[in-house]
Amino acid sequence: MIAAIPEFPALETLSPETAATELAWLAGEMARHDSLYYAEAEPEISDADYDALKARNAAVEARFPELVREDSPSRKIGAPVSTQFAEVRHGVPMLSLDNAFDDGDVQDFVARIRRFLNLPADESVAFVAEPKIDGLSASLLYVDGVLKVGATRGDGRTGEDVTENLKTLGESQIPLRLHGSGWPARVEVRGEVYAPNDDFAAFNAAAEAEGRRTYANPRNFAAGSLRQKDPRITAGRPLRFFAYAWGEPVEGFSDTQHGALEKLAEWGFSTNPRSERVEDAEGLIEVYRGLETDRAGLGYDIDGVVYKVDRLDWQQRLGFIARSPRWAIAHKFPAQQATTVLEGIDIQVGRTGSLTPVARLAPVTVGGVVVRNATLHNEDEIARKDVRIGDTVVLQRAGDVIPQIVSVVGDKRPADALPYVFPTYCPVCGSEAVRPEGEVRRRCTGGLICNAQLVERLKHFVSRRAFDIEGLGEKQLIAFHERGWIHEPADIFRLARDAEKLDALRAEDGYGETSVRNLIAGIDARRTIALERLIFGLGIRDIGDQTSLLLAREFGSWTAFHAAGLDAAQGIPSTDWTRLAEAHAVSPRVLATLAAANVAEADPWPEAPLDQKIALAFPGLAAPARRALADLAPDWPGLRRLAEIARNEGPSETLGRIAGIAGVGPVAARAVAEFFHEDHNKTVVEALVAELEAIIDAERPQADSPVSGKTVVFTGSLERFTRDEAKARAESLGAKVSGSVSKKTDYVVAGPGAGSKLADAQKHGVAVLTEDEWLALIAG
Missing domain, CATH: 3.30.470.30 (DNA ligase/mRNA capping enzyme)
Structure with missing residues (x-):
């Protein structure tokens, strides 16, 4: 929640003209916040601030009842329905409360x-x-x-x-x-x-x-x-x-x-x-x-x-x-707040290079929790609130979870407090910190030369769901990096073959022949890696382990995925296209319809309203899609411009293919394209792949296995395999792995210590298998 509401003039000073202007602003602003809260789950203001807007609207309407608008917040509930799901008409309206x-x-x-x-x-x-x-x-x-x-x-x-x-x-x-x-x-x-x-x-x-x-x-x-x-x-x-x-x-x-x-x-x-x-x-x-x-x-x-x-x-x-x-x-309830002193502002550099300001506070208890740090979100937030080191600040747990600074107590400001100057260079590596158009945070451009990013990226690379290299954790990565031994993922594999470095390691306290041998074995074991683990290990922004699995299954092999990434990088869409694609949740199908349309220069239906023109120009287009286009295009020339953007400035076919994969979407697709667009990333990837012995093609789910289409729940302390291994194997056989037991569950695989899920299985009459029985079932 980073926005703030304005201070309103006293009601008695309002004229009908200024009241009408304010009511129009309130209607639009509250509609926007309704959409952010209900449809996007990303509110910009606190509940208390929203209630203040609602109360102001009611007060102005009470003073000028003749000015109540058709789109007044007092006449609305919730927010417009998203176009992602089918609409359901409630038998009885779900009302809000005063x-x-x-x-x-x-x-x-x-x-x-x-x-x-x-x-x-x-x-x-x-x-x-x-x-x-x-x-x-x-x-x-x-x-x-x-x-x-x-x-x-x-x-x-x-x-x-x-x-x-x-x-x-x-x-x-x-x-x-x-x-x-x-x-x-x-x-x-x-x-x-x-x-x-x-x-x-x-x-x-x-x-x-x-x-x-x-x-x-x-x-x-x-x-x-x-x-x-x-x-x-x-x-x-x-x-x-x-x-x-x-x-x-x-x-x-x-x-x-x-x-x-x-x-x-x-x-x-x-x-x-x-x-x-x-x-x-x-x-x-x-x-x-x-x-x-x-x-x-x-x-x-x-x-x-x-x-x-x-x-x-x-x-x-x-x-x-x-x-x-x-x-x-x-x-x-009133917001849970407290007052404390801002002792400093620290800049944290994340794995992707984002610079995040964090307030260092004199410890204070808020809602039963001792708070020492609070988010300042970004440089705009610091400037808007004019937060300065030494200030006495009002602290609030936003949503009663994330601590944030609400305001500054102005009359307690030290005389020598100066406005905070947000750094334009990375505090870790000194590289330029840029703020891309449309983003609220600065990012370090150092990439893998930035120690803050490098160690975090390497930690991600060796993490359990990525390469999972045994014996190589955060402590070892930091030590090896400080020695200058590891600067990129390929260096990990080079280390296992570097006799001089390994001898130096054997001579140190805490290491010996056995430790070094185990480290080498752990590294060499990952020279053969599954495609989805390799993709996840690259640390591409917005690409998690599940998205990596979807990408691996779509492309099948590293060769195909790598080629797709390079091709997508050549067709990163323009800023105009990105705004078009993101606005009002316009779907890829609608954009494709726009791109294929021949929108005449002259308006063939000059007297018709815009929504009717859209229906005539794009027959068969669903009503939600027509409404989205009407929101984007104010008139016929605007509609023609949208078609031109879709036709001339859209993404490459490959980028569209990646975005169209179920569960991936345009944000992750663009992240893949941007990753392979950077030369230093391509160099790092090529060096890594050269050190690997084999990249295992993705295994497509079987359609004819004994558990294909079945729902399985794993519970208890599994002894024959880890929970991740069990899930991966079941999914590769076409089964659905669930976290809870219901009447639709087909099998519950129970290890020692199984508790409530086992009881639920017995209650619903679900077949319960031991690990050995499960292995026998999937072997058949």
């Missing part, structure tokens, strides 16, 4: 309910208070007890079909068939998909170590994981689900909210154990205080407490105001 920020707001909420229902003074109002999970809302449609459709909230009325992704959460989270009895023939269960904090932290740590994408907070992680095109990726993510509401049937299946939650639990859903039935404002505030105190120990993120009137007949009477129910409200 917010309360203090005890007075809660008391006003209860008082409004009492007035609306005309209750006598001695009659209490019961509520259900439940933690407000900071995740991604989802809706599950069951017909005759069977899960038929799972969807995101989307814009509140239309969501995205992510049924297959939701099924991967497992039977304990989202039952494929409802348990028990008494459920309606058609019922739409709603809840929140979230990621437990420990699991999220473990995923990020592993992803960072392997050079894959990391996420800013559990909410973004949950949203990004659920909205994967490949459900197998979602299946590997630690997601959970709390059920808390329903859409259809409108009349409900209980007399009370609390009773409905009990029904959902009986049907097989997890409901939040901290949900409570309480009475009146005092009871609500007591629950809020308790959750505010305990939130750090819950194990998952919450950003407030939701209050709902318990009696469903009263909910029906109270009804709705605009896009929010009268009978519910969200009591938001």
